[in-house]
Amino acid sequence: xxxxxxxxxxxxxxxxxxxxxIIFATIGVGVPVMISIAEFIGIKKKDPHYTLLARRWTxxxxxxxxxxxxxxxxxxxxxxxxxxxxxxxxxxxxxxxLFLETFAFFFEAIFLxxxxxxxxxxxxxxxxxxxxxxxxxxxxxxxxFITTVxxxxxxxxxxxxxxxxxxxxxxxxxxxxxxxxxxxxHVISSSYMTSAAILATITAFIIxxxxxxxxxxxxxxxxxVATFIFSIMTALAGDLSAKFLAEHQPExxxxxxxxxxxxxxxxxILFGTINENNEVENAIRIPKALSFLxxxxxxxxxxxxxxxxxEERPPLWIHYMFxxxxxxxxxxxxxxxxxxxFWKVKKWNEYNPLLLWGIASIGPLSMLAIEFGWIFAExxxxxxILRGYMKVSEGATTSPHVDWMFVLFIALYTVxxxxxxxxxxxxxxxxxxxxxLESRYPQVAATKEDD
Amino acid sequence: xxxxxxxxxxxWIFLYGYLIVASIDxxxxxxxxxxxxxxxxxxxxxxxxxxLSPVWEVTNVFFVxxxxxxxxxxxxxxxxxxxxxxxxxxxxxxxxxxxxxxxAFENYGSKDNHLYMFLYGATGxxxxxxxxxxxxxxxxxxxxxxxxxxxxxYGKLLTSPYSxxxxxxxxxxxxxxxSMFLTYYANRAGDKPALELVxxxxxxxSSPTIIASLTTFIALSQQNLxxxxxxxxxxxxxxxxxxxxxxxxxLIYIGKYYGWAFIAVMFQFLFAFFGYGASHLxxxxxxxxxxxxxxxxETMAISxxxxxxxxxxxxxxxxxxxMRMFLFDADYVKGKK
Numbered sequence: 001x002x003x004x005x006x007x008x009x010x011x012x013x014x015x016x017x018x019x020x021x022i023i024f025a026t027i028g029v030g031v032p033v034m035i036s037i038a039e040f041i042g043i044k045k046k047d048p049h050y051t052l053l054a055r056r057w058t059x060x061x062x063x064x065x066x067x068x069x070x071x072x073x074x075x076x077x078x079x080x081x082x083x084x085x086x087x088x089x090x091x092x093x094x095x096x097x098l099f100l101e102t103f104a105f106f107f108e109a110i111f112l113x114x115x116x117x118x119x120x121x122x123x124x125x126x127x128x129x130x131x132x133x134x135x136x137x138x139x140x141x142x143x144x145f146i147t148t149v150x151x152x153x154x155x156x157x158x159x160x161x162x163x164x165x166x167x168x169x170x171x172x173x174x175x176x177x178x179x180x181x182x183x184x185x186h187v188i189s190s191s192y193m194t195s196a197a198i199l200a201t202i203t204a205f206i207i208x209x210x211x212x213x214x215x216x217x218x219x220x221x222x223x224x225v226a227t228f229i230f231s232i233m234t235a236l237a238g239d240l241s242a243k244f245l246a247e248h249q250p251e252x253x254x255x256x257x258x259x260x261x262x263x264x265x266x267x268x269i270l271f272g273t274i275n276e277n278n279e280v281e282n283a284i285r286i287p288k289a290l291s292f293l294x295x296x297x298x299x300x301x302x303x304x305x306x307x308x309x310x311e312e313r314p315p316l317w318i319h320y321m322f323x324x325x326x327x328x329x330x331x332x333x334x335x336x337x338x339x340x341x342f343w344k345v346k347k348w349n350e351y352n353p354l355l356l357w358g359i360a361s362i363g364p365l366s367m368l369a370i371e372f373g374w375i376f377a378e379x380x381x382x383x384x385i386l387r388g389y390m391k392v393s394e395g396a397t398t399s400p401h402v403d404w405m406f407v408l409f410i411a412l413y414t415v416x417x418x419x420x421x422x423x424x425x426x427x428x429x430x431x432x433x434x435x436x437l438e439s440r441y442p443q444v445a446a447t448k449e450d451d
Numbered sequence: 452x453x454x455x456x457x458x459x460x461x462x463w464i465f466l467y468g469y470l471i472v473a474s475i476d477x478x479x480x481x482x483x484x485x486x487x488x489x490x491x492x493x494x495x496x497x498x499x500x501x502x503l504s505p506v507w508e509v510t511n512v513f514f515v516x517x518x519x520x521x522x523x524x525x526x527x528x529x530x531x532x533x534x535x536x537x538x539x540x541x542x543x544x545x546x547x548x549x550x551x552x553x554x555a556f557e558n559y560g561s562k563d564n565h566l567y568m569f570l571y572g573a574t575g576x577x578x579x580x581x582x583x584x585x586x587x588x589x590x591x592x593x594x595x596x597x598x599x600x601x602x603x604x605y606g607k608l609l610t611s612p613y614s615x616x617x618x619x620x621x622x623x624x625x626x627x628x629x630s631m632f633l634t635y636y637a638n639r640a641g642d643k644p645a646l647e648l649v650x651x652x653x654x655x656x657s658s659p660t661i662i663a664s665l666t667t668f669i670a671l672s673q674q675n676l677x678x679x680x681x682x683x684x685x686x687x688x689x690x691x692x693x694x695x696x697x698x699x700x701x702l703i704y705i706g707k708y709y710g711w712a713f714i715a716v717m718f719q720f721l722f723a724f725f726g727y728g729a730s731h732l733x734x735x736x737x738x739x740x741x742x743x744x745x746x747x748x749e750t751m752a753i754s755x756x757x758x759x760x761x762x763x764x765x766x767x768x769x770x771x772x773x774m775r776m777f778l779f780d781a782d783y784v785k786g787k788k
Contacts, residue, residue, distance in 0.1 A: 066555030069508055070548035073515055080522055081540045084533030084601075088526050092748045095523030100754055102516045103762040109508040110769040114776060264645075397538040397603075408466040412545050416552055423556045 007393045009402035010082040013409060015378075017369060020413045026370050029143045029188065030195025031061050036132040038222060043125050048441040053222070055119065056433065057199065060424055062116060067420050072105075074409075082402070086385050086395030089166060093151050093159045097172045101145035108138025138155030140188060147187045151179035154377075155248050156386050164294060182244040183377075184238035190373065194366040195229035196343060199223045201363030215433050217351075221343070224359060228336035235329060239293070239321045240266045246294030249387070250303035252380035254312040254324040257290055258283075262304040266290040271323055314382045321376035328369035332362045427439045455462050455746040457756055459735070460713050462517060463728045469513035470724065471628065471717060472708035472754035477575035479503060480550070482652060484572025487565075495633070495645045507554055507778065509770075511547070523755055533592040534601035536585065543581040550574040575623050583621040587614040589736050590675045610655070613667070613674035620663040624720070627656040631699065631716045635709040642674020650703060657700045661693070664723065675737070681730035686727035695719035703733055 006413050035057045042050030080087045094366055111134040122128050158174030160167045200223035206212050207220060245253040254260070258269050268290040272283025288298040295302070305313060335358040342350040385395040479499045486492040522529040532540075532745045549570055557567040588594060593608050594601055608614050630652035637646040672679040682689070695718040702712035748750060 013453065063555060065508070066552045069511055070551040073551075074544045074548060077518060077540055077544055079711065080518075080529040080533035081537045082533075084530045085615055087522055087529035087533060091522050091526030091529050092751055095519075095526070095747060095751055096754050096758060098519050099523050099758055102512065102519045103765065106509070106512045106516065106762075107765055107769060109512050110773050112764075113506060113508060114773060117777065138675070166748060169748045169750045171573060171751055353663070397534055397537060401538050405537060405541045408541060408545060412548055419552060419556050 005024060006398055006400065006402050007396040009406060010396040011392065013080055014075075014078060014401060014408060016253070016406065016413070017071065017078055018374070018378075021068070021071040022370060022374060023076050023367060025066050025143075026194050026367065027064045027140045027198065028068040030192035031057060031064070031199070032132060033192055034133045034196055034199055034226060035061065036129065036136055037213060037226065038197045038386060039129050041131060041222070043129055045049055047218075048437070049218050050217065050222075051125075052433065052440065054221050055094060056428070056436070058116065059427060063420055063423055063427070065112065067416050069109075070210075071413075071416070082397050083395045084397055085388060089161070089164060089390065090153075092166045092385060093156075093169055093171070093174045094152055097148045097152075097175050098147045101142045101149075104138050104141035104145060106138075108135055108142065111135045111138065143188055143191065144184050147184045148175045148177075148180050150332060150377075151183045152177050153385065154183075154387055155179040156389055160257070161389055172248075178248050179244065180238065182241040182417075185215070186234065186241050186373075189230055189233035189237045189371060190366075191235045193227060193332070194228055194363070194370055196223050196226040197366040198363035200227050200336075201360050204359035207351065208356050208360065213434060214439060221357070224339045226335050227332065227362065228340060229332040231329065231336060238326065238329065242293045243295065245303060249381070251305060251308040251312070251360055252314060252377075253294065254308070254317075254377060255316055256306035256318050258316065258319050258381060259290060260304050260306055262300045262301060262307060264291065265299045266294075266302040268293060269319075271320075274319075280318070295363060312383060314380045318376050318380050321372040321379070323371040325369045325404055328365045328372075331367055335359060335362055337387070394429045453747065454752040454756060455524070455742050456748065457530045458520075458752060459728075459732070459742060461756075461759055462520045463725065465513055465517045465520060467724050468723060469510070469517055470720060471511055472496060472506070472510045472627045474579070475632045476503060477579055478625045478627075479556075479633065480571040480575030482629065482633065482649070483753035484568045484575075486648070487568050491648060494648055495637070498633065498637055498640060498642060498645050502641075502777070503554070506773070507551065509773070514547075518753075524747055524752065525735060525740065525745040526747055527740045528588060528735060531594065531601055531739050532588075535588065535603040537586050538603070539581055543578065544663060546574045546581060550578065576625070579621040580618045583617045584608070586612070587611070587617045589731070589734075590671075590678060594739075611656045611674065612668040616667045616670040617661065620660075620667045621661075623656060623659040623663050627653070627660040628720070630656055631703065631713050634703060635652060635713040638709040650706070653703050654700070656705075657696070661696060677728055678734075678737075681759065682726065685726050685730055688722050688729070692719050692722035692726065694721065700763060 030120040035054050038050045038057065039054035042052075042054060102308060111131055115128070115135055118128055128248045137362065153187045154172050155178045156174070157177050158170040158172070190402040200220065202218040203212070203216055203223055207216050212220075223346065242253065243258075257266075258272075258274060258278075259266055260278060265288040267288065269280055270286065272280050274280055289298040291302055294300065335355075337352055339355060342352065342355060344346040383391050383393070385392045461731055479502075483492065483496055483499050486495050536644070553567055556573070571695050587608070588603070593611075593614075594603050596602075633649040634646065634653050637649055668679075668682070671682065695715045698720060699712045699715035702708050702715065733743070735742060735745055747755075
């Protein structure tokens with residue numbers, strides 16, 4: 001039967017909040033970039049289609065930002081509420097990036113407010129565009145700082161721990177720990193990619209449903225090209241991350257890859273199942289590919305899971321998370337590449353419904369990949385909260401009420417999700433792009449829509 | 452000045468900043484709902500949303516800044532407050548989340564929903580009440596440390612006259628600060644009917660505010676005599692605060708210099724708040740954490756202070772820009788931009 005355990009409940013509540021927050025945080029980091037690009041093209045080409053695109057994205061963005069802000073506040077407080085002992089120890093070392101993250105957030109909040117309310121206030125539109133830059137800097141910097149905190153939990157350094165007393169702190173060494181570069185690169189590139197993919201999904205879907213106008217076709221080109229570029233960046237970042245894991249967190253890579261014995265020329269295992277004796281079945285094996293993934297050399301030695309003491313091993317199911325994340329990444333890269341080929345080869349039609357359905361699927365799939373990737377990264381460092389220093393069970397609160405709080409937050413996130421979807425639907429359903437184009441730019445709308 | 456004192460001063464400034472900006476926001480929510488009930492919403496709601504729309508996110512950041520800074524400078528506070536405040540803290544998060552997101556939903560999405568307005572108004576009073584619990588607990592006597600960890604004594608908290616007088620003070624101050632600000636803003640906008648309405652609110656809420664301040668003082672003497680005595684030693688600080696209160700109410704009463712009146716309100720709370728804070732020391736959380744026992748490692752404290760100064764160079768110009776564009780730009784306030 002179910003028995004109350006504050007550690008398990010704290011983990012569940014933290015996962016719940018993060019899983020929900022990540023959706024909005026990802027959009028919050030990536031969408032400003034897309035808005036800024038669209039507005040810039042609109043100004044440079046003097047094409048109101050792009051300006052309208054930027055405007056409409058911005059309007060939807062404010063709703064997701066609101067949810068991102070409040071769930072971000074929630075996780076910020078929950079860190080101390082659910083993990084008080086962890087924060088007491090780690091707070092000495094990670095306060096600097098946490099503090100800087102709020103500065104970045106502050107900076108973003110100020111300029112987002114200014115950006116939203118000054119669309120028609122400047123004679124020269126480039127001034128308004130310039131305001132989007134601090135928003136991007138703020139959101140990307142806050143992703144950077146908060147990711148360094150997570151990186152620190154994976155590869156802690158820059159302090160000495162004697163019992164519960166922390167000494168010889170080097171704040172910058174803690175922030176720029178070995179996990180920081182690859183993690184930051186992967187988080188930022190995948191946020192950009194996922195946001196572009198979501199916007200591509202929306203556009204592809206509209207074109208499928210009601211044969212979109214010129215406006216939608218331009219939007220599709222822009223978003224798919226952006227997704228393609230960002231997914232190449234993400235793939236590169238993922239490759240570097242795997243190499244980082246092989247060197248600094250071999251047990252995470254080994255569990256993710258079901259790689260038990262240390263060996264040279266290790267095979268890469270795709271999908272499959274595992275039985276009680278830890279034997280892999282039904283899998284596709286790519287010979288020596290894991291060695292290449294881990295060290296860039298097909299014959300390199302890859303550390304196996306057996307090198308890690310049994311009680312310090314992460315669970316083996318993270319393998320599926322890893323495969324799904326990578327699979328979706330390559331699927332997105334492939335679909336967007338296909339669109340580019342169809343677009344460039346004159347004979348082929350890039351608005352082929354099958355292709356459009358493919359594009360329509362990449363937004364939700366990429367968001368799932370973000371979730372899978374984070375689950376892989378987080379569960380992959382179990383049982384540690386501070387790898388090598390503190391186990392998760394030592395960091396949690398002892399409060400007997402976490403279960404009720406879990407119920408409370410499920411209710412909250414349900415309400416927020418419903419509210420967010422309802423408002424976004426209402427916002428765009430009653431005000432299609434064609435109508436808005438007509439009211440804002442009558443001379444453009446008057447010219448023939450289809451070429 | 453040693454770094455822990457710098458640390459707590461920085462945090463106190465941010466909490467004060469939050470007190471002012473959040474009060475304006477929370478009170479506005481209540482007034483917006485009240486105006487709707489009394490069918491006067493067409494008079495002031497436009498005014499409220501023109502001010503709040505560009506700044507609500509910034510308001511929230513002041514709060515985040517405070518608690519992140521508190522954990523950063525004083526990690527021990529994360530342990531004691533975190534262990535004991537799970538339930539009230541979570542409730543406060545939920546209220547803040549409902550308010551923040553619904554504000555955006557209603558403002559950018561569907562307008563004039565009665566339930567939204569109710570939640571917006573109700574959370575405006577419940578949030579200050581729930582947040583003030585943290586200040587009450589810091590006086591000591593409401594949490595105990597046992598072998599099973601730190602526990603909050605709910606019975607004691609709910610039956611304490613001090614805790615209720617703090618809640619009462621928080622709620623009426625919110626309404627007072629907010630109506631004082633809205634009076635100033637309505638005057639800037641040249642909106643006569645709104646001005647008359649919020650001016651009445653301001654005069655109305657001034658007396659409970661000063662009464663609640665006195666009762667809280669008396670309740671403090673019952674709760675924590677030591678703190679009360681240190682506060683009495685700082686009597687002149689509180690005296691200055693009362694002086695500014697009188698100036699503010701007088702200016703509103705004669706109906707002139709609304710800008711100066713609001714500045715007087717800000718000084719009134721500045722002195723009261725810093726007087727309270729200074730007399731609270733050396734304890735941050737009685738009796739578990741003092742200023743010097745709870746402070747983070749020296750290296751980290753110094754780097755936080757450096758980060759803070761660097762951050763100010765970024766924040767102050769940006770905040771000035773924000774205020775110039777939305778608060779002090781007469782055309783914007785009047786609704787012409």
